[in-house]
Amino acid sequence: MAVVTICNENKTLTNVDEITTTLSACGIDYERWTPSHSIADDAPADEILQTYSREIEALKARGGYVTADVIDVNPATPGLEAMLAKFNREHWHDEDEVRFIIAGRGLFHIHAMTGTVLAIEVEAGDLIRVPRGTLHWFNLCDDRRIRAIRLFQDTAGWTPHYTSSGVDENFLPVCFGLSHLSMTT
Numbered sequence: 001m002a003v004v005t006i007c008n009e010n011k012t013l014t015n016v017d018e019i020t021t022t023l024s025a026c027g028i029d030y031e032r033w034t035p036s037h038s039i040a041d042d043a044p045a046d047e048i049l050q051t052y053s054r055e056i057e058a059l060k061a062r063g064g065y066v067t068a069d070v071i072d073v074n075p076a077t078p079g080l081e082a083m084l085a086k087f088n089r090e091h092w093h094d095e096d097e098v099r100f101i102i103a104g105r106g107l108f109h110i111h112a113m114t115g116t117v118l119a120i121e122v123e124a125g126d127l128i129r130v131p132r133g134t135l136h137w138f139n140l141c142d143d144r145r146i147r148a149i150r151l152f153q154d155t156a157g158w159t160p161h162y163t164s165s166g167v168d169e170n171f172l173p174v175c176f177g178l179s180h181l182s183m184t185t
């Protein structure tokens with residue numbers, strides 16, 4: 001399950017209802033999916049898409065998404081640093097950023113209209129929708145591994161627009177990981 005930190009209040013949430021409510025108040029959709037699909041998280045992308053086709057079609061119907069793919073990033077990914085550098089600065093997109101995490105972890109920072117900054121650490125089973133126009137940035141965790149289903153309204157529109165605000169520099173991309181959860185449960 002995701003771990004959410006309200007950075008301005010230095011408060012960390014690990015309860016799914018609290019997370020969902022807090023994120024919803026900032027316009028972010030969060031769902032914890034527990035689909036009963038027995039598929040290895042390193043299965044080929046087309047098998048992942050086929051296995052999750054019912055959920056993908058439901059999301060498409062809800063959000064007007066037209067295509068889905070699987071992004072796979074690990075420490076050996078060619079051009080990893082350049083890829084990460086595109087998304088670890090505050091930006092927004094002309095369409096929603098929708099991710100269902102299959103494996104690994106990642107850290108979204110959301111800069112809400114209220115000024116609140118939320119850090120959302122996602123892991124396998126987490127679905128997140130960052131609506132178009134939302135200011136955000138993304139980092140990998142220390143294991144530099146994430147695999148996720150992505151949905152697009154228009155692949156041509158999914159380019160980052162940078163704010164160059166420098167706000168992102170005030171927040172260290174720290175993931176808690178499983179060690180944090182085991183300490184609190």
Ligand SMILES: [Fe+2]
Nearest residue numbers: 087093097136
């Ligand atoms: Fe983004």
